[in-house]
Amino acid sequence: HDQPFFAPVSAIITLGLTISQRGRRAVEIAIGVAVGIAVGDLLVLAIGVGPGQLTLVVMLATATAIFLGSGHMLATQAAVSAALVATLQPPTEDGVTFARFLDALVGGGVALVVNGLLLPADPIAMVRRAARPVLAELSGTLDDVAQAIVERDVERARRALERARGIDELSGRFAEAVSVSRETTRYAPPRRRSRGRVEAYADAAAQVDLAVRNVRVLARGTVRALDLEENVPPETADAVRSLAAAVRALGAAVEDPRQAGRVRDPALGAAATATLVLERTGNMSINVIVGQIRSTATDLLSSTGMETDDATEAVRQAAREAAAAESGVHH
Secondary structure, eight states, X not given: OOOOTHHHHHHHHHHTSOGGGOTHHXXXXXHHHHHHHHHHHHHHHHHOOSHHHHHHHHHHHHHHHHHTTOOHHHHHHHHHHHHHHHHTSOOOTTOOOOHXXXXXXXXXXXXXXXXXXXXXXXXXXXXXXXXHHHHHHHHHHHHHHHHHHHHTOHHHHHHHHHHHHHHHHHHHHHHHHHHHHHXXXXXXXXXXXXXXXXXXXXXXXXXXXXXHHHHHHHHHHHHHHHHTTOOOOHHHHHHHHHHHHHHHHHHHHHHOGGGTHHHHHHHHHHHHHHHHHHHHOOOHHHHHHHHHHHHHHHHHHHHTTOOHHHHHHHHHHHHHXXXXXXXXXXX
């Protein structure tokens, strides 16, 4: 084909996707461009060009893409490609050879090869970059909650709650990065050796998402306790700060399992301290706060590779030992 206009167009559009949109969506883009060109060629040859014909071409190209059962992205690219055919480069009277349809397939195929084989995304860098802001915000929120408890500042606690709610978006990006990284290690041979580390991040991401939810409830319980002027001992803040320390150490622990103790020790310490607070203070707000501290500690232990049942038992054991030590002191 002496004017392969749509081959580079298809390649550029496919490679122009952001990292998080590659993989299956890149295939949709490549097919969508080709489908739009084929439909546009057939219709323009049959009905000519003009505003009305352009509208019909776009509608039918979109309908064809939807009929194929693909996603929104394929339908959009089919419509765009059909519009290009009808306006910039309509077919000649010589008939339809489907050369441009093949051009689009070749361009999209080249882009997929480049993306999957020659220049695949680095899955470890992708998940690491997505995990960093989640962990930073989560630990920062815990520090804010601890400070609000020490100062008995209900407004600071409310701001911490708002900050906790904002982590959901970051957590969603982390989960998406994990999904794309898994896909990359599955289909890009040069990245398959990273599969084990990506799976470690995947396990951590699921537990971090649970921790985010528990910290949000913890912040809400703190707001309620301070708003009602209930007794929240300063040791509660110590437990929350220990959780923050565990969160800050989590990224390094996922990268190197030998550093898991830097997460597990402060997490278990938080559970033990919170249990002592509960032993000494029996109001309803403390029950909620301590429950969330212990649940978050369990999530953090699980994120280091511990089985959920083992993590739960470790937290209970730390709580029992703290309660036994407290009882021994009193006796």
